[in-house]
Amino acid sequence: MSSSFAPLAPPKRLLFGPGPSLVAPRVYEAMGKPVVGHLDPFFFQVNEEIRAGLQAAYGTANAFTMAISGTGSAGMEAAISNFVEPGTKFVVFANGFFCDRMSEMGRRQGATVIRYEAPWGQSFDEAAAAEFIRKEQPQAVAFVHGETSTGVATSGEAICAAAHAAGALTIADCVTSLGTMPINLDATGIDVAYSCTQKGLSCPPGLSPISCSPLAMERLKARTSVNHSWYLDLKLLAEYYEGAHRYHHTAPISMFYALREGLALVLEEGVEARYARHKANHEKLVAGLESLGMEMLVQPGIRMWALHTPKVPAGVNDLDVRKKLMERHGIEIQGGFGPLAGQVFRIGLMGEGSTASNVDMLLGALREAMA
């Protein structure tokens, strides 16, 4: 049998949705570099650089800071499967799609999942959230630092303080916030954080940066129930990436090169300058959207800087606008889904994509498409 495919010729999309975002040229270049073995000293050197870069972006001194060999959802499953055991009382602060996913993963681990809900597009009253934790006395508490489905940022200090007072471990989904706004794991009190590569870090999807506090590592060490996942077992991953470098799986080397370059860009810019850039372009986009007569779903103060959710104006068809953007300019933005289906656009300004000229370009294209 012999056959063939046409040459691979992906269309050039301008990725301004909730992710994947535009990949930095230097990251593409890194993936063309020669692969080495998964136990090669060079690979572990790259991994040390990744740790340093992630520590800066996460704002943490956690020694256990590394990349899971799967996408952001694999990172979520690593966090839940390692720290939420059968019978764990697991409180999930639920205000969007990804909190629902965390709840589902918790149930699949056999945990008792207790949800504290807020409407999509809102965050939580700090005093009420703390009181809820005090009353429930859970062993683990999760929230989403940046909700990709709604654009809401939840910084988490009050939740983490109350969780720690109750003796609970804290887990935060930082998939859309890493590299775009301060997370400050240590100061905030987040014990386990995971993210992705294809949003604020300007890489293709494929890895999930994770970081675990000393308290989390203690809990992990003390765990006696079996972890159903071998692939995501952090005890085994620690033995591979740390001191002994004991073979576990064959790490996706090219993706590690990509992440290393994405983080090099973060370090070269400096995290504070990077956050300031995202904040400035966020404010510029919001002002522009409002000048187009659009209202933001999320109140000021809890808006993410990387993902914007203007409401679709009355009389405007969400699908129609998105189709025009794609057909006329190759621009990808997304609509809302779940309770927000047809009601909001989701517009991302992440990593390399967050520039003033991109904001101008997007506003122009949007104005034209809604006309």
Next chain:
Amino acid sequence: MSSSFAPLAPPKRLLFGPGPSLVAPRVYEAMGKPVVGHLDPFFFQVNEEIRAGLQAAYGTANAFTMAISGTGSAGMEAAISNFVEPGTKFVVFANGFFCDRMSEMGRRQGATVIRYEAPWGQSFDEAAAAEFIRKEQPQAVAFVHGETSTGVATSGEAICAAAHAAGALTIADCVTSLGTMPINLDATGIDVAYSCTQKGLSCPPGLSPISCSPLAMERLKARTSVNHSWYLDLKLLAEYYEGAHRYHHTAPISMFYALREGLALVLEEGVEARYARHKANHEKLVAGLESLGMEMLVQPGIRMWALHTPKVPAGVNDLDVRKKLMERHGIEIQGGFGPLAGQVFRIGLMGEGSTASNVDMLLGALREAMA
């Protein structure tokens, strides 16, 4: 804070160990192409091509043939976690390291794991294997089609026939055999097969090609117990990759491009020509190793064509030889481990790397290093 890394400059390794193997230039090129969204029609078109390429390489008409967004070990965990449930009687044919890993994953799922063992470097007596299955009447049976730790190929017809007679589902690890020798899933009777990208397909590590028979899909559909893994839940993955394209995770687009190109190379060469090439270079390498006075661990007839395990000759130090190969030529081969530590070399001729001139080069370098 501002800081920086040195330019990324991986050493050029000649990868002739058990994997990762040398990556085809065209595959590197593919990873530099523009990323599209994980719900973009172009992505699903690439995915259809991947399905066609994998069907050819696996020798199957299975509609459910696709790539898991993790490495080969994630594919193993997908196979086990979806088809081996709490209480499943799970027979594992164990003759090397990766069978042990399957057993461990089975135990983590709460299965009753029953091992039928053969020494490392050997395969199984077909009649005895069949009789064992007849006696045990398991619900699932697993074996390793190409054992990366020993170089043994187990084609599996007898095991699969006996398993099906007992009503059991069959699972095969094809990590090192895919793309290098015939597997013929349908004719062999393998219900669930998984592999990797970084061996016979000449891609970097990062995805796990998996294929499930109609019988496997029926079992999956009928399953009532919860799958602990959400990330690897094939029911959810089917909804993402098939008809409805319901969002599950953000697939690692660049790795899908890479796999598509690796499979384009398979189709352009033709699978039969590809197997003939691997076989010819395998025979040439074995003849050369024997002319150097080395004895093969594995008997003729059950040798893989992609991975060779000559015994380390008396008086030769395994580590010393490997160090010389690396220092003098940048050649990576591996040694044995577990019961074979220090006793064999593991030399791979996989995908792009399986050429007559590479065999000559390897034999020359090895002769010199053992002198």
